[in-house]
Amino acid sequence: QSVLTQPPSASGTPGQRVTISCSGSSSNIGSDIVNWYQQLPGTAPRLLIYSNDQRPSGVPDRISGSKSGSSASLAISGLQSEDEAYYYCAAWDDGLVRDVFGTGTRVTVL
Amino acid sequence: DVQLVESGGGLVQPGGSLRLSCVASGFTFSRYDMHWVRQVTGEGLEWVSNIGTAGDTYYLGSLKGRFTISRENAKHSLYLQMNSLRVEDTAVYYCARKSCSRTSCVFDIWGQGTMVTVSS
Numbered sequence: 587q588s589v590l591t592q593p594p595s596a597s598g599t600p601g602q603r604v605t606i607s608c609s610g611s612s613s614n615i616g617s618d619i620v621n622w623y624q625q626l627p628g629t630a631p632r633l634l635i636y637s638n639d640q641r642p643s644g645v646p647d648r649i650s651g652s653k654s655g656s657s658a659s660l661a662i663s664g665l666q667s668e669d670e671a672y673y674y675c676a677a678w679d680d681g682l683v684r685d686v687f688g689t690g691t692r693v694t695v696l
Numbered sequence: 697d698v699q700l701v702e703s704g705g706g707l708v709q710p711g712g713s714l715r716l717s718c719v720a721s722g723f724t725f726s727r728y729d730m731h732w733v734r735q736v737t738g739e740g741l742e743w744v745s746n747i748g749t750a751g752d753t754y755y756l757g758s759l760k761g762r763f764t765i766s767r768e769n770a771k772h773s774l775y776l777q778m779n780s781l782r783v784e785d786t787a788v789y790y791c792a793r794k795s796c797s798r799t800s801c802v803f804d805i806w807g808q809g810t811m812v813t814v815s816s
Contacts, residue, residue, distance in 0.1 A: 589738055619800045623741075630790055630806040631741065637800040674741055678801070684754065685731075685803075687741040 589614060590675050590688035598665045598696040606691045608658040608675030614686055616656035618678045625672040625690075634673070635660060667695050698722035698805055700791050705810030712814070718774040718791030718807055726769040729794045732776050734787040734807065735813070736752065742787075753759075781814045785810050788812075 598604045601693040610616065622635035635640050635651035648663040658677075662669055672683065675688035702714040718730070731746040745755045745765040753765050764777040774791050788810055793805040 588742075621800075621802050623803070630808050632802070632806065633802055633804050636802045636804075638795075664702070674739075676803070684756070685743045687733075687743070690740040 588680060588689045589682070589686045590677065592673075592675060592688040592691045594689070595692045595694065597696055599696045600665055601634075602665045603663045604665055604669075604674050604693060605662075606660045606673055606675075607620060608653050610625075610658075610675075610677060610686075612656055612658050613655075614677040614679040614682040615653065615658055617680055618642065618659040620666070621652070621676045622651055622660050623674045623676060623687075625674065631674065657692070662691070662693070665695055669693055670695050700793065700805055700807035702789065702791050702807040702810040704791065705812045707815065708781055709815045709816050710781060710783055711816055713777070713779045714770060714781065716776040716778065716789055716810055718776075720772045720774070720793070723793070723805075725767075725772040729796075730767060730774045731790075731792045731794055732765065732774075732805070733790045733792055733806075735790070735809075736787045740816070744789070747774070771789060778812070781812075783814050786814045 596604050619637045623631040624634040625631045638653040639651045650661045652659050673691045679686045699721045700775040702718045726797045729748045732744040734744050747753050747765045760769045762780045789811040791807045797803045
């Protein structure tokens with residue numbers, strides 16, 4: 587049902603870098619900005635990255651976002667145990683005329 | 697503190713109704729578009745509905761006619777009336793504030809969610 591595709595899982599050891607991809611189309615990521623949300627276990631989502639690569643206050647600079655064409659990526663450097671969570675990309679879809687979310691990626695710190 | 701607090705979830709039989717509420721605090725509620733987003737246990741996020749500052753409403757296509765979103769600015773409150781509920785409507789329902797700048801919009805504030813279970 588999700589129109590944005592993410593890998594189901596990603597993992598790394600403490601200190602490593604993890605990258606999560608988000609694949610869309612010309613009607614969503616290709617024509618609009620991408621936001622990323624983090625969802626810790628049992629909690630509500632929280633805004634992590636907005637407007638492709640901007641961090642809200644309180645989000646460390648080891649977390650970064652980028653966009654190219656109809657795809658986007660989220661990178662977490664210096665992986666920490668507190669980064670264990672689900673991560674969702676999101677964008678506006680011009681065809682569906684609504685907000686759409688990615689399938690979600692579970693990040694595990696080994 | 698800027699906050700959204702949902703209530704009204706619970707167990708309901710198929711075909712039944714529920715009314716969810718979301719009370720806002722810490723910001724000027726009337727100035728923001730407000731949304732409902734749901735999440736089936738173990739699955740991803742799905743946009744459900746939104747209401748603009750002028751009262752304009754939008755719905756996920758499959759829900760149109762069964763769900764009604766409304767707001768009461770004087771009470772800083774958002775509502776979702778859910779009728780003819782189906783098993784597949786079982787999910788955690790979040791209310792979320794959408795903030796827009798010149799170049800982008802984001803869901804920047806989320807409530808803690810309220811669980812709706814549709815089961816016989």
